[in-house]
Amino acid sequence: MAAVANARPSKEFFVGMLTRDIDLQDAILDLIDNCIDGVHRQIAKRPPKDRERPFKGYHASLNISKSTFSISDNCGGIPRTVAEKYAFRLGRPADMKAEKLPTVGLYGIGMKRALFKIGRESSVTTNHEGSIFRVAVSSDWLDDDDDWQLPITNLSQKTAPESVRGTHGTYIQVNQLYSGISHDFDNQKSQFLLRLASTISTHYSFIIQKGFQIQLNGEVIKPAVLGLLQSDPKMPKDQRIDPFIYTTNRNGVDVDLVIGLYRRLPTPEEVEQELEGQGATGNKEQCGWSVICNDRVVVYSDKTRLTGWGEAGVPAYHPQFIAIAGMVRFHSTDAGKLPVTTTKRGIDASSDLYLTVKDIMREGLKHFTNFTNHWKLDTKQRDALIQSASAVKPFSAKLAVKQGEWSDVRKGLGGKKFVPNLPRPPKTRDDKVSIKFRKPPNEILLVSEFLFDRDDMSPDSVGEACFDRILARASK
Ligand SMILES: Nc1ncnc2c1ncn2[C@@H]1O[C@H](COP(=O)(O)OP(=O)(O)OP(=O)(O)O)[C@@H](O)[C@H]1O
Ligand SMILES: [Mg+2]
Incomplete structure (x- = not known):
């Protein structure tokens, strides 16, 4: 009898768990995040000349239809050793060194989760400094609980897909889309792609303004830009x-x-x-x-x-x-x-x-x-x-x-x-406030006689006359 109990994950369960809680849109944004993280690795090696637009020249292009999904970029590609040891693992291994770059990748799950969420067959083809290869995820692999390795196929300039041929970048394609996803990707039936375009324009607004280009089905997405009002420094401080x-x-x-x-x-x-x-x-x-x-x-x-x-x-x-x-x-x-x-x-x-x-x-x-x-x-x-x-x-x-x-x-x-010293509207007559106090009637009567030589003035008039007298003295 074996002295160990089998605790190996069931792939179907594992993949199901992984993709259940992630929104389709967020899964796609994870793929765009990876492209931008790639740009950071590139510009760390070759600092850009234009500091205002450091991501200029880099792009990610998404092509999405009811039958297929793809994203290609020119953001440097995946190094062979990274692909072998880390990029396709489900979760970042503990011994992975921190990169000290302003990336967002952290858990080692985003890319795989997106592929599994969208369809049953996918491939990642990449060209990193001329080394071109493809890693494929097949539906057979998804059904096999025992196989936790993915095949890597070497490609040449000739056999590589066009999008990575002369470009150091990555091309991800997903086929056999799940029916719900295919429905969402169908412009005739769903608003999903419209919403995706608008989310990209807001969520990557700063990145696009820094020169990165994102295309969705051939359309270049414009950033949502917002300006805040600021007065000319020559304006008087109180205005x-x-x-x-x-x-x-x-x-x-x-x-x-x-x-x-x-x-x-x-x-x-x-x-x-x-x-x-x-x-x-x-x-x-x-x-x-x-x-x-x-x-x-x-x-x-x-x-x-x-x-x-x-x-x-x-x-x-x-x-x-x-x-x-x-x-x-x-x-x-x-x-x-x-x-x-x-x-x-x-x-x-x-x-x-x-x-x-x-x-x-x-x-x-x-x-x-x-x-x-x-x-x-x-x-x-x-x-x-x-x-x-x-x-x-x-x-x-x-x-x-x-x-x-x-x-x-x-x-x-x-x-x-x-802290800005924001202007206040000038005081107008409407800005008057009331003063309220209570006094015994006999005292009001006494003051009324003193001020007006009669004892039947209203309490309001008596109070106001008192205030006006003191105001006249105070303003001298
Ligand atoms: N488009 C890409 N360009 C270059 N490298 C990529 C690209 N996509 C993925 N990679 C590589 O694959 C690795 C795994 O990506 P994945 O999104 O699964 O995890 P992560 O980005 O490290 O972390 P997170 O789960 O937080 O996104 C990345 O760290 C990166 O090294
Ligand atoms: Mg990631």
């Missing part, structure tokens, strides 16, 4: 609209936060329409907080407690705040330090780093919700203020802040912040 900014570096993570206005404040009619759900489409899409980890937008335009709305003295989202947008960026060469969830499409709300930054997010947000409270009335002056400011790239806003305008942050993660 400037500037974003609130915070920046720090702690334990190998750079944190940059910026929040401000990205459009004019809404008119009362607009607020009304939004409340009734009749607002223009896309109106409130950009407002709220976005969180960015190593250039990937992991939370987009959030208006919930996750980003500090409706807690600790900050009002819950309301259309009055539709003009407010904020962004927090975390950057690290150690992906494990980023406060992202395991799917990398959300923030780990319990991370200490995130919770500490969230205190500052709330402070900045409150600054702007208060501002909109003061400027609820749709006046010419309000319009003029907003028009005097122009849209700037959110993370460039700090360049306009002068040395002496920063203040040190002592608690939390330290660092420095710029």
